[in-house]
Amino acid sequence: MAKQRHRLNSKRSPRGVSLALAMLALLPGCGALAPRPTSIDQRLATLPQEGLGLAGPVTIRWNEHLVPWIEAGSDTDLAYALGLVHGHLRGGQIALLRMVARGRLSEMAGPLARDYDHALRILDFAHAAPEIERRWPPETRAFMTAFLAGLNRVTLEGPRPPEFGLLGLRPEPFTTTDLLAIGRLAGTDVNWLSYFSLLAERGKPGFAAAWRRTLEAGANMTPPAPREANLPGLLAGLSRAGSNAVAVAPTHSASGAAMLASDPHLGLSLPNLWLLVGMRSPSFHAVGMMVPGLPIIGLGRNPDVAWGGTNLRAASSDLFDVSRLPPGAFTESEATIRQRFWFPTTRRVRMTPQGPVLTDASVVPGRPGEALALRWAGQEPADEITSLLHAARARNGAEFRASFASFAVSPQNFLYADRGGTIGRLTAAILPSRTGFPAEGPVLDATNPAATAPWARLLHAGDLPALENPPDGVLASANENPDLWARQPPPVGYFFSDGDRVARLRALLLARPKLTPEDLAMLQRDTLAPKAAVLAKGLLAHLDALPGGPPEPALLAALRGWDGDYAADSRAALVFELILARLLPTLLPEGRSGRGPETGWNFITTFLLRDLDALPEARRTELLRRALTEAAPLAGRYRSWGDVHRLRAAHWLVNLPVLGRAFVLGDMPVGGSRETPMKTGHGLVGGPHEVSFGSMARYVSDLGDPDSNWFTLFGGQDGWLGSAAFADQIPLWREGRSIRLPLRPATVAAEFPRVTVLRP
Template sequence: MIVVAKSFAILLVLLLTGGCSALWPDDRETEERLSVFPSEDLPLESEVSLRWNDYQVPYIEAENDHDLAFTLGLVHAHLRGAQLTLLRHVSSGRLAEIAGPPATDIDHALRILDFGHAVEEIEANMPDETRRWVQAFVDGLNHYQQQRQKDPPEYGLAGLQSEPWTIHDILRIGRLAGTDVNWLVYFSLLEERGDPEFQRLWQRALEAGQNGTVSFRGSEQQQALSDFLAGHSRSGSNTVVVSPERSASGGALIASDPHLGLNLPNLWILAGLKSPTHQSVGFMVPGLPFVAVGRNPDLAWGGTHMRAASSDLYDVSDLPEDEIQVSETDISVRFWFDETRQVRRTPYGPIITDADIVPNGADETLALRWVGHEPSDEITALLRANRASTPEEFRNALESFALSPQNMLIADRQGNIGHIMATFQPIREEFPPDDLVLDPADPENRWQGFHRTSDLPYILNPEQGFLASANNRPTDAGPGMGYFYSPDERVRRLEDFVADRRNITLDDLAELQRDTRSFGAERLSAVLLQAIREAELHADHADFLAPLEDWNGDYAADARAPVVFETLLYHLWPRTQGVESSSELASAVNEWNYILSYLEGELAQMTPESRRSALSESLEAARKDAEDYPAWGDMHRLSAAHSLANLPVIGSFFEYGNYPVGGSRETVMKTAHGLVNERHAARYGSQARHLSDLSDPDANYFVLFGGQDGWLGSANFMDQVPLWRQGEYIQMPLTQERIVEEFPRLMKLRGGSG
């Protein structure tokens, strides 16, 4: 009760100390928002043309790279000022400065994970060209922030303050975006580590290829940490490339849709960049000065998370004290007393079990070694890749790229298509290991250096004329890469779709990006129907089960079959595990990979009597649940909501729309959810889309779930939601004539001399 009272008291103070502009923001049209953008007395070397379209998407045309990078910094600060500040707080472990006492343990965990550990060495090793580019970008962020007449509405509510930006801040945000998604699986498994059946769980998780975006169950703080790590990391995505012989236009095609948290503002910015040495269009992470998914005049690219094992856990309980570095970190806490916490570091990484919210079922002292604590240079890699004109140049550019591990699929205007693996992969003697936690005294458990991009498999122009990637297990060629992958459902659907077609168009690929069919659900549905028939229960429930007859696994929003399947699965799965509710099971056991791998076998191993009882009870409960939801979209929803919607009491102020949506855990149009039997919101999935036809420099199309402008009340805060829902896109051309046509609002940015 004390904690609840404290939370309500804090919220009341927030309302009384500047939060009203966030709760009731003023409406701002595009022209009003653009009117505050600085255009005079800027530290530019030459005049810059900055064009905008109706969605407040910018196209920067500069005469040199300094001015291009500086203006890009202005643009990021203008569009996503509050979001950038939040990203800095997350990556630095400073959330308690915003949320007060409930975030103190989260900050401690983030400080131990230490996203900034390698930034000094990374900056010191940067090529001069990269450092000049990043410094100009940082200067742009700072200039906009300094001249801004009014802070974003979230500042008063969240207690945010403007601080000067540094290159270190940018590098920390990059490390946050490169979070190892395997941590979430590790944490969920560590909850069960003290259980006598843990080793069986570990082996079964390896066999199932446990999904890398699992959330570990526990306190609100644990769930929040999970959401921050999964929602901000580049942890999902689909990409498919098509060769000219399969294309209607005679050019290579690419379709890419990143997967991240479904919050507003979106975790991408859409922009066009042009200078004498650099032209590209596409998606950028706020605060990172390169195009991560997009197109230049010669080549297009899209990445999917490789799910490579970039981290290992070590039991350092017996490590000598002189091998442990101990430091203290001061955590500022809003509306409360500041706290000092201890951070310990070993040669095998920081001791993560010192964080109270990291699960530790076996009460071990565990250190985490992570590739992200080693120096690498993603900014240089992506800047060079953005300028690449051939597959070989693109691959060579990625040699310094480590995080997050990416399957980069490319297509170029010469008709080449390719698949490049980009990461620093630890060289291990034994992989995968026999246990989740390693013994540091065993030499076989120590890293022996890294495989880099040039050491990893590379595919160029395969005979079948297409390539697809969807976080699936990669080729067996080369070194072992990871433990936990998505099932093959999405990649099979991508491959089957293009394999069955010739004369493929971008319209076809746009249709594919909205595809809601699950091969896994189709198969399991047939398994359940067969089991129900064998148990002689079908006749009593024929009306309820009718939608599953001949169901092909399509989770269309207006379909009835997904409601029947999901409510039945919700009740049946825990019964196959010998419990009444999924809440009694380990988080990893409730994930789709695990269910997909073991449900059929678990049913087969039950005695006929227990199987019939489980099926009968589940059917009765599912029938009752499903009565309230005629179609999947009545149960499965997409919420257009700001991240602040998670706040108690006032969260509803930040909910702007709630829509029926199709899709599921592993459909191409991914809208992820857990086991469900009632109305729920998708929490993660396909929140951005990209298409390009390499035969036409202007045939580049993008859309965000949400909008371009992060300013609350802006006309462009969520004006792309209708486009996203209807399968429409924004064109991002490369030729000057079309740039002028598509981006009619022209600003001239000038230096101090006029």
Template sequence: MPRLILLLLAMLLPGCEALSPRPASIDQRLAALPTAGAAVERPVTIRWNDHLVPWVEAETDRDLFFALGLVHGHLRGAQVALMRLAARGRLSEVAGPFATEIDHALRILDFGRAAPAIRAAWPEETRALMAAFVAGLNHATMNARRPPPEFALLGLSPEPFTEDDLLAIGRLAGTDVNWLGYFALLPARGTPGFARLWERTVQAGSSATEAALDRRLALVREILAGTSRAGSNTMAVAGRRSASGGALIASDPHLGLNLPNLWLAAGMRSPSFHAAGLMVPGLPILGVGRNPEIGWGGTNMRAASSDLFDVSALPPEAFRSETVRIRQRLWFTATRDVRTTPHGPVLTDASVIPRRPGDVLALRWVGHEPTDEITALLAAARARDGAQFRAAFGTFGVSAQNMLWAHRDGSIGQFHATTIPDRRAIPREDPVLDARDPAATAPWQRLLRTPDLPFVVNPREGYLASANNRPEALGGRAPPVLGFFFSDSDRVERLREMLAATPRATPADLAAMQADTRSPRAARLAAALAQRMDGIAEASPLLAALRGWDGDYTEDSRAAVAFEVLLARLVPLLQPEERQGETGNRRAPESQWNFLTSFLLRDLDALPPERRAAVLRQAAGVAATDFAALGTWGEMHRLRVSHWLVNLPVVGGAFAYGDFPVGGSRETPMKTSHGLVTGRHVAAFGSMARHVSDMADPDANWFVLWGGQDGWLGSAAFADQVPMWRERRSIRIPLRPETVARDFPRATRLEPRR
């Protein structure tokens, strides 16, 4: 124990500034930007507003991307450095031996595997712009007056980035969310009832992203789910249904809710680029935004860009083994073996990955193929119409996106942006395929790309909505088999309901829809349960609260509390016999919302009448006790303001800065995700950025982040947008030069070196 205490002190004492950061004003943060020696060819102006949103004006495209890299490195240097460690499987360098097996799993996933082939295939323009961005990022990283406060705490030193590092970060952001579903299901393979569980999982489309995991695998899940573009809502409204006559576009990405935000807002103009939007820190692309002609947003398709293969029967020569060295902070370097096969790396060699004893499973992933998202999104940012925009995604691979666009002329459209195996069917009994079966490997012989997939332009309804729901027909064409796990249709149904009821929509209308907290399916499920509990004395307090509830998870709702505690007490009692050992597991696959809406009433009604009455009586009795001890939904359901370092042992509490009541639920348009709950809890995943644009007006673009622009601990712009996010206010990022000059009054000048 004394040695452990000394080890912790050695790790933590240098990090006192991170634990108690010095305040830094906006002007101080701008003064710290390392402009001297910037490698620009012509003068560059970076304008700033009061929230440290940059608007970059450059005379060459190359200088624009250098300046953007400089901005990313200055505002989010520590965040990008940590994303590199995760993408490269180097977390042990800051976390010590605790993270060794996590790093082994990340080395097996090998997010940088395709980087050399991607670089080799880049067009010359992409090569030049990426090099400029990396140069700007490294200028900020290596020339800062002092490193970010987190560096001392984590034992990091400034280290230049490579293009391969950024491609690995991009692949991390493109993680296949289906992996999380696989992790939840793999331990149950071969057990009684697994075939039924898989069948129901596919039928429900449950993503099982909340499955119970041990601590290290839970951290892997947080890395994958929290950094990937795992969820979102996007709406597009045609000009004939908008108040201005211009098409409208609105997006609100759903990601991890820790700070810094996983988006960075920016505006830009150069000879080829003129746009405003949200960028992934460390990547030179706009994932959400608009230019003068077209606006765009995307939602994760939840498409299965991966397959698991049983490779246990392959001959020894089919395996290639490499020993990797994992440096551990304040400890010896560890070594681990990474094996690969023609069907991908052997995932089950990682000790943190759940599996049956004896399983040898390989993961084949499109992310290990040389698809080119950077070139695609650079072209998309300059598209002038819907056809050009869709064509830009011909090289796009991961993560698969439902892309929506809105044009200045009032047109709207949607298409699937992905590269995916040409599957003809979903596996019937088991998600794991036999590597020796030609029928199982055949889909990988022909990869479908964006031009091969359905799309729609100007639908009859005059609006489009996407919310990670099961793929639907577009333009009269049914989609191929794209995956297994999707979000419930609650959000998309609610969005369409609101859009249909708004004949002349405004940007304010779309912003209100983004903040909507109603779940129609929750209302229907609550009413059905109340009907079945009628006459049960123990249920009286719950019935009184649920009567007439419309499914709105407002902060002051008591009905939402009654419904959620009832679910938490009822669902474990309905577990199938073979899973009774998991009755205390509130994150088992059967607890997911898709399962609840698909099977809860069906399973309840299938019980003999006496057993059904007993189950309802037991659940209602305990739930009523819970309900009496609780207040409103907002008092129970919280949104925490915290740095990602809150996950550190011992000192993590220093990085939690408070929490607030919040409305919403798992599948409300304003998503604030949670599992089964019976008390106060924190929503860790959900709506964390918002964008709305009216294409009739180049200046009509509004953005807000949960948190702020600046990742520097102590900065005035670290969490200054939290009140705006809570109060549903936004920041305008215009495109007209005269408006930019007025709204972004501070200016930083980059001058060519003499």
């Protein structure tokens, strides 16, 4: 790991290093703080290989990045091997995901986490698990049982992850309920982040006007800052909140076959929230990205169909004021929260017909005496695992579409391309059948039958928008409002991404008559935001119109003619963002914090120039001059966007107090912005800042060649601290290179030379 830190140009203070070293003698699990360098062969040598719960031998081939390609004689043996591999490569990560999903953070962090655990117990990600499991078809039950057996074999008998001692964890068998809870955690409704921000503002002067503007802009909340200590900050990096996906028809493809590309946008912590795998058994033959701890391919390719997707940003939840419900509508239980370094404590959990009472948790804002419940589609007994197992075996677009009848959360736009040349998109979700959204605020009245009625009839994938083979031969999705592509879609949400990203993707796709996989890979690294250029031009017009001309003319020279490209070496992007950060807060209504939706890109593109135009001339002149004058000294300290826009490579243990700095591998300049195709999210910019959310994995497939499947993770395959495969893909990610995951057996044998044989 020391070599990795050197390569990534880590910056660590001597004081921080000394303090971390001093703690080494005081803590168990010191291997996490000073991990031994471990080679690929050393990691493979510790994988259990004999006496396994298999019907026959299973062969796993590995490439130099520790990507496994599994060949099994039965589907259940494949599932067992997948569980073994997941546990071996990502056992520590899966254990942490379980602790979050089951509200057990206090068992690692002590009393500091108990209020978060209370909120997580109220959310109860495992609520629907018993009924989901009861409804499983036999093949899903068999696959999950075998996967769980493999995962538990390595969990209980394999080497203990280095971070276990540091966090006070012990090997503990997983249950199907644990895995289903992890799946629901990954399906967190991204609208919760906006809800929590808005709840804190309800009742304050100006909230009604702010809500109307929020609906008009369709703004989602600014991503929480790195290490921000609140519930949204905890959930933001774990939910499938963003992404791009594109599909190209054969008429636009250089190979004459359909193509697909997808790049998820999630938290940029290590290990990555995806795991690369190839597999073959009697029913499965596929490569792709898997969620650690779940036996499904979220994005990938089989010989006949390739698929990817983006978060729909649909409101799969509603908040209800249940304060006026009769006492008999509430059921109450006690949750026991075990605390490291302290005694157990109990907390109240109340349930209503409209969901659990969320405001019983102190970390959820609410008015005094008000009880708010959360009704969420994730509490329904839907079955994403069966849907995605079916999708992985689809032989054409029609079979792929039919796989998602029981898919609920998180709501997704799935794009697909098949070997016959069909490209399409479908909406996979379970949503209440709304007729609209409230104009007064996000909280509904639980005593009003009209407010609760939409949950009596739920919409499924077959009721929601879909599209196949568009006339222009390209599809693009980037968390945009369905109104941009679907005819009269039902009301599905409030908060979508600005249309900037999807417009840029479409422009790039249509700019070339014949596209190649290399073109799609370049598209994923594009850093241009067209609306930023429009805003910069509008600001320049206002500044040039100032009496006597604008101050700091040399500073503004960088903005003239800027096309909106947030390349790391861009001077214009730096200047634009510094001016924006000084100007925007002065335009906010009094009392607004600047951390809510008003600082999101949707708000900026919708209201910035309009609000400037609405000001009296004297006030507008004052604010523009002040913003420019205050931005100039900062712009003098830095040369380019990458000087302040920094991508940190760090293990998730960086969130530990005091010791966290020991888990930073380094930081590096990076391009991109809030709504560029290569997304690197940020808020208002006052100087150097860390990107904590954005484009963290890439995938491209050409259906004309079974071997033309290219993947990259920000990070690496292995979650084992010190492993040679822990962060080895970061240079690939930075340089735009990829790893091929082929489907032809001969290519697999040639490019995955290390062989492990698992035996019963």
